[in-house]
Amino acid sequence: MSDELEKNDSQKHLIKEQYRKWKEGDDKKEHISTYYPGMDRLTNFKQNYSKRSGDILMSKNFQRVNHIIVPIIFLGILGIILYIFIGLPVNALYHFIWCDTDCTDLPASPGIIIVAILDSLLLLLMIINMFKEPWKSQILVKTKNGGYDFRFRKGTKMVERMESYKNKMLTNLFLKADTNKDGTIDFTEFLRIGGEDHLTDEEIKEYEEDFEKADKDGDGKLTLDELKESQP
Secondary structure: OHHHHHHHHHHHHHHHHHHHHHHHOOOOOOOOOOOOOOOOHHHHHHHHEOOOOOOEEOOHHHHHHHHHHHHHHHHHHHHHHHHHHHHHHHHHHHHHHHOOOOOOOOOOOHHHHHHHHHHHHHHHHHHHHHOOHHHHOEEEEEOOOOOEEEEEEOOOHHHHHHHHHHHHHHHHHHHHHOOOOOOOEOHHHHHHHHOHHHOOHHHHHHHHHHHHHHOOOOOOOEOHHHHHHHOO
């Protein structure tokens, strides 16, 4: 029993050590940009960005419009939420302190003023971030499922943060799915990552195909490296 526990602890330690090495960059290759002045946008995207299967590159004008509309919608919704949770209580407190019976002579709603200031500060921060390195290196794409997402230039801080988060998440999923702690996951354990109890037959078939693609050596089990390499 003690030997088995030692084996499990050792395997867990190896997996965590592997993640530590990845995080510190011991086994990462630094991306070298192939961009040159005058390169067309599509070629630049294919060579220098974290492209995924099915991505459709959107035009510059579409991306510019997106940069205007999306923040406006976001700030509008946020403004409503802030007014409900901050503005209304501030108004109530203001009326309670300064009003006896008649509040008709009060100035503009202090709650709205506070929300407007907060929204303006957030807008300013968003504008500043757009000129920082991570946001200057993004390209808007239409994904294969019909939605929109950003792809970031390889080697940027934004990509490094996203890769770090993805690897940490996959490592945690792997450790939870590996119920027998043998350092690999079989198909039954693989299903637990997607929620085994809620999958249809069609979804299970898709998982089988994904599992077979990820299982490079065909031994019916996935290592942490194989799981990571299978992810886009």
